[in-house]
Amino acid sequence: MKAMKLVGAMCVLFGMVTCHAMGQAPVAFDNHYRAYEAWQATQDDALREKIFQWVLKQAETCPQSEIRNVFQSFRFIAKGMNRGDEFMRVCTMRDTEQDSIEMHQAIALQRSEWHSGIAEYKTAYDILEKCLKDARLTPVLRSAVAVKASQILSEHLKRPSDADALLVQTKTAISTNDAEAYATLCLARAALRESLHDTPGAIAELETILDYGEAGREWDWTYTPAMQRLALLLASEGRNEEAVVALLRMLGTLKSPPTGIAKRLIEVGAEATACEEVLAMLRRHILGASELGDMRQRIERIQPEVVDLLLALDRPAEAVAECRVFTLCAPDRTYPQAADLTARCLKALDRNLVRANAFLDFQRAVISPTNAVENVLLTFPTLSDTIRKEAYGKLAATDSSDWMALLIRSTMLCWMDRPVEAVEAARKAFMLCPMEESSLQACANAIARPILVLTRDPALAQRAVDHLLYGGDGPDGIRGTEDDIVDPLPEIFGKLSYK
Numbered sequence: 001m002k003a004m005k006l007v008g009a010m011c012v013l014f015g016m017v018t019c020h021a022m023g024q025a026p027v028a029f030d031n032h033y034r035a036y037e038a039w040q041a042t043q044d045d046a047l048r049e050k051i052f053q054w055v056l057k058q059a060e061t062c063p064q065s066e067i068r069n070v071f072q073s074f075r076f077i078a079k080g081m082n083r084g085d086e087f088m089r090v091c092t093m094r095d096t097e098q099d100s101i102e103m104h105q106a107i108a109l110q111r112s113e114w115h116s117g118i119a120e121y122k123t124a125y126d127i128l129e130k131c132l133k134d135a136r137l138t139p140v141l142r143s144a145v146a147v148k149a150s151q152i153l154s155e156h157l158k159r160p161s162d163a164d165a166l167l168v169q170t171k172t173a174i175s176t177n178d179a180e181a182y183a184t185l186c187l188a189r190a191a192l193r194e195s196l197h198d199t200p201g202a203i204a205e206l207e208t209i210l211d212y213g214e215a216g217r218e219w220d221w222t223y224t225p226a227m228q229r230l231a232l233l234l235a236s237e238g239r240n241e242e243a244v245v246a247l248l249r250m251l252g253t254l255k256s257p258p259t260g261i262a263k264r265l266i267e268v269g270a271e272a273t274a275c276e277e278v279l280a281m282l283r284r285h286i287l288g289a290s291e292l293g294d295m296r297q298r299i300e301r302i303q304p305e306v307v308d309l310l311l312a313l314d315r316p317a318e319a320v321a322e323c324r325v326f327t328l329c330a331p332d333r334t335y336p337q338a339a340d341l342t343a344r345c346l347k348a349l350d351r352n353l354v355r356a357n358a359f360l361d362f363q364r365a366v367i368s369p370t371n372a373v374e375n376v377l378l379t380f381p382t383l384s385d386t387i388r389k390e391a392y393g394k395l396a397a398t399d400s401s402d403w404m405a406l407l408i409r410s411t412m413l414c415w416m417d418r419p420v421e422a423v424e425a426a427r428k429a430f431m432l433c434p435m436e437e438s439s440l441q442a443c444a445n446a447i448a449r450p451i452l453v454l455t456r457d458p459a460l461a462q463r464a465v466d467h468l469l470y471g472g473d474g475p476d477g478i479r480g481t482e483d484d485i486v487d488p489l490p491e492i493f494g495k496l497s498y499k
Helices: 032-041 045-061 064-080 084-096 101-117 121-132 139-156 160-174 179-195 199-210 213-236 240-253 261-267 272-287 292-312 316-329 335-350 354-364 386-396 403-415 419-432 437-455 458-473 489-496
Strands: 016-018
Touching (some): 032 064, 045 064, 045 084, 064 101, 084 101, 240 261, 403 419, 419 437, 419 489, 437 489
């Protein structure tokens, strides 16, 4: 088996699949987004024409479900090249190729967008007004057209009263039988009423969405922004307690807490009891993950929220320890955020920059026998909140012989602020995993990460992995030679233990 390295090569994907002598050969792309990026990036007329033809072909052939996204790139490129005639030709072709109300609605929206893009707002509105007269429109399709038409009326044609009347009329036509469509209209009307300085009217529309409760789970792209906006509007009216109740009801409904929930609670002046309640909800949500990728994503997204709540509760020492957990679990792309958040919490705790700067210096260090720099995070005690205590008690009472379950256990132990046990679980996963490079590397990464994060000592992490690969006899397989590897675990466990 080949030696395993801690740092792998990174592969950069540029999106273009074939690009042989771009001025001569046809071009092809992974998707229309990449094509648009390539069109923006070049001033070569010949290449731009080839890109346009490729995107045009996608617009002619894409499924109806992809019309909105593909036509957006097609529209931008066609506008930039003054090819509106070809854009409209494709719109007509797609609209007439099948008798489908879904296709008719999608193309009507695209035609309207084209005219809006060239400031022909009356024409853009007329297209949508005509579409709204089609009795075949489903509630969801009708609501989308009505919302877009109301925006044109209000923002561009300066007819807010007509925009409001359209939304009210469409709400009446749809009724509350279709929750998603009705909520979409309520959200649009709330934005309109707010723009007209009618805060009570906006609040009334948003409270209608709040009343849907459990149904919000299925369309949280509408429900979540509506509830967060409702909380801010209630707070602006001095109704802070109602604002907090709205946010708590939202959290109790959604499958996953929305990004920024901590800041929303702080903005509306939530009391400590409410912040504590949400803090517990967030921690429980992390523990609800059943797959490794899901758990890592939850930690990446929720840990900053936990830290913000602890700072609001004036518990900066606990916030620092939660940052330590964040650094242990964060993927590479999020690690700088975790480090920055840690320094901010140390500053809040100490009210000076001494330990914050020491921590940042530690991040830049490469530890060696001649360069010993202390990690200030090791001086904070293990997190011991009620959620973690209960979860750890249950986890300690179980065992597993499945290597993937052990990797999840390792990540969970990192989140529980127990890096020594996390490394032990990852080592056991290594012993049980298949003899495939990806599986071995995943286990090696889980072993090395706590070591690298808490000690900044890559040589120590590499020794840990090498000991798993070669055992004590080292690469040559002969005991008593120079490449023998002393088991590094006692040293590792000592360095990962909090003081």
